[in-house]
Amino acid sequence: MQEYNSPDEYIADVQKHIRWKRAKVVVTKELYEHISDQFDFFVANGFEESEAMKKAIQEMGSADVVGTELDNVHRPKMNWLLLALIGLLLLIGMTISFMLLSTTETLPKVYGIVCGFGVAIFVYYVDYTVLIRYPRLIYFILSILAIITSVWELRNGFSVLGYSYTFYLLLCYPIALVGILFNIKNSGSNIGIVLYAIYACCPLVLAILNKSFTAFITILICSVFLLIYGLKLNWIKWNKLNIIGASCIVAFLAIFVFFINQFYGIASDTIHIDSTQFYQLNLFSALGNSELICKSSISINEQLLGYLYDHPISLLLYNYGIVLVLFLLAAFGLLFYLLYKTVKKQNTEVGKLLANMVLMIFGIKLVGTLMCEIGILPDFNIGFPFVTTGGVFIIYDLALIGIILSIIRNESIAKDWVRLKEKRRIENE
Amino acid sequence: MAIDKSLISGNTDMLVLRLLKDRNMYGYQIIEELARQSNRTFELKAGTLYPLLHLLEQKNYLESYDGETVAGKTRKYYKITDSGCKYLELRQADWESYTLAVNNVLSGGVLLAGV
Known part of the structure; x- marks a missing residue:
């Protein structure tokens, strides 16, 4: 055996x-420590x-x-079944389109x-721990972008039904809030719940101002989940005063x-259920008139044909x-x-929470x-992920899949x- | 005592899990404890142990955390999980059946004679 000094x-x-470059430092740290212990023993x-x-x-x-054994154990992982499934869903979506x-x-x-695959590949290779290292920076960049696009879209009238670029930026908040939760945990702040309320309410207000019911519901559900998670693990400290x-912050917002609504009418139809947007002849009608594998012989509300993104099941039942x-x-x-299996397999809180957020966002959709x-x-302006969504939404969906694949990739070394x-x-602090 | 390594290699995971069932330990401690309990029969190389520990952790049989040693140094401690305990029980049962069968053969079937 070669002799080392x-x-x-x-x-x-x-x-x-x-x-695997990333594994090199992480998995050999213990070897250093072992040599040090053994050295102490001999001395x-x-x-x-x-x-x-x-x-x-x-x-x-x-x-x-030792190197070969460690190399065998620590390899970037890939869930090929998940990737194949996404490919299949995209293919079905394209064919239908x-x-x-x-x-x-x-x-x-x-x-x-x-573009979505480009973004997914980028996200896949990015170290997702940036989220817990620079949470406030990420949150503020996202907020500045959301405010700029929001103001621009409100002035130029592109915020109809929340379908705007602000809408997609707003849907990134659940991911950013994971980092914020870690920031509150690490700071050990005694007013954790107040800080969390501020961070979580700002995107909710933006969602309301942008008339985006979908973004509002998504952020609300995800932020409440993170709040409960943080309280359960005592990451978010609270007392009666807090x-x-x-509550005062929520009430103030x-x-x-x-008042913004009263004076400027910005949020005049926010979360407004318009009965004309309901289709009385929808799913049940389509179900009752459907064939097994071909187009229905009985005509249903033809108006539905224009709403592939909002009423995918009815339309697919009718046509196929x-x-x-x-x-x-x-x-x-x-x-x-x-996705659930990925959540369960994570041995780091950040991996678990990120995977949970992706699962919840797809679930909400x-x-x-x-x-x-x-x-x-x-x-709801969303449609089925990958199948009946528009181009920008596909980019967003694939970015989420990029996050999941990145989590899976780093599974074996994530904790260290x-x-x-x-x-x-x-x-550094 | 020198021993044929092939007798140990397939069962190292069982031995490590059994040691960790009693208390949480870091790598160096595991090697020392294994050597002590086996009267120096099993002297694992660190290079064998760490890949095995990492593999068991990936399979969710072990969990790791940073802990402090008596000397005040930070070390990566390993702790057996519930699924690790269940796996250990299975491995122990397999091992007992195996040793019984080997002993039967080695004793020329004497152990089964009364059956």
Whole structure:
């Protein structure tokens, strides 16, 4: 066996065999510590320091074998089934678009898929611990962008039904709030619940001002989930005074929105359930008149044909029959199962919370669309993820999948990686 | 005592899990404790132990956390999980059946003679 004089030489040789760059530092840290313990033992037993070091390294075993073994254990992981499922859903979505919509309407979807995969690949390779290292910076950049687009869209009238670029920025808040929750935890602030109320309410107000019911519901559900999670683990500190403070902030923002609405009429139709947006002949009608695998012979409300994104099930039932819809629902069932499994497998809080957020966002989209079809929600403006959504939404959906794949990729080193980054953050502070 | 390594290699995970069932330990401690309890029969190399610990952690049989040693140093401690305990029970049951079968053969079937 090769003789080493310092742990660095030995570790460098071990690292040569570990192909995953990110794993090199993380997984060899313990080897350093082990050599140090072994060295202490030999010194305590009367060995000279240089001799003790050589012996301690020798005890470790061959660097080639150790490196190869660690390389086998620590590889970037990929969930191919999830990727294949997303590909299948996109393919079904594209086929439906080509058959039911015009080329002009379908083209943005094609661009969306191309850009979406670019964004997903970018997110996949980005170290997601940036979210807990620079949470406030990310939150403020997002807020500035959302405010700029919001003001621009309000002045130029592009905020109809919340379908705007602000809308997509608002949907990024659940992810940013995960970082904020960690920031509150790490700061150990005694007014944690007040801080959280401020951070969570700002995007909610923006959602109301932008008349985005979908963004409002999504942020509300996700932020309440994060609040409960934070309270349960005692990350968010609170007392009676803080609760009153947080309630005052919520009340103040509600009054602010009310007055803005009164004087400027910005939020005049916010969360307004317009009965004309309901389609009385919807899901149940389509279900009753559907064939198994072909177009229904009985005509249903033709108005539905223009609403592929908002009433996908009715439309798909009418055009393709029950089998396709059942197949799609089964595919979504599998998607949620895979996302749930990812949540359960995470051994870091940040991984778990991020995966939870993605699961919840997709869940809200699916449930919202179903409720919209049944008629108990107004137009949700979302449609089925990947299948019946527009180009920009596909980019957003694929970015979320990028997050999930990044979490899965780092699974084997996530705990140590997050720990290392946390340590560096504390040292920098 | 020198022993054929192939006798140990397939069962190292069981031995490590059993040690961690008693108390949480870090890598160096595990090697020391294994050597002590086996009367120096099992002297694991660190290079064998760490990949194994990482693998068991990936399978959710172990959990790790940063803890402080008596000397005040920070070390990565390992703790057995519930699924690790269940896996250990299975492995122990397998091991008992296996050793019984081997002993039967080695004793020329004497152990089964009364059956």
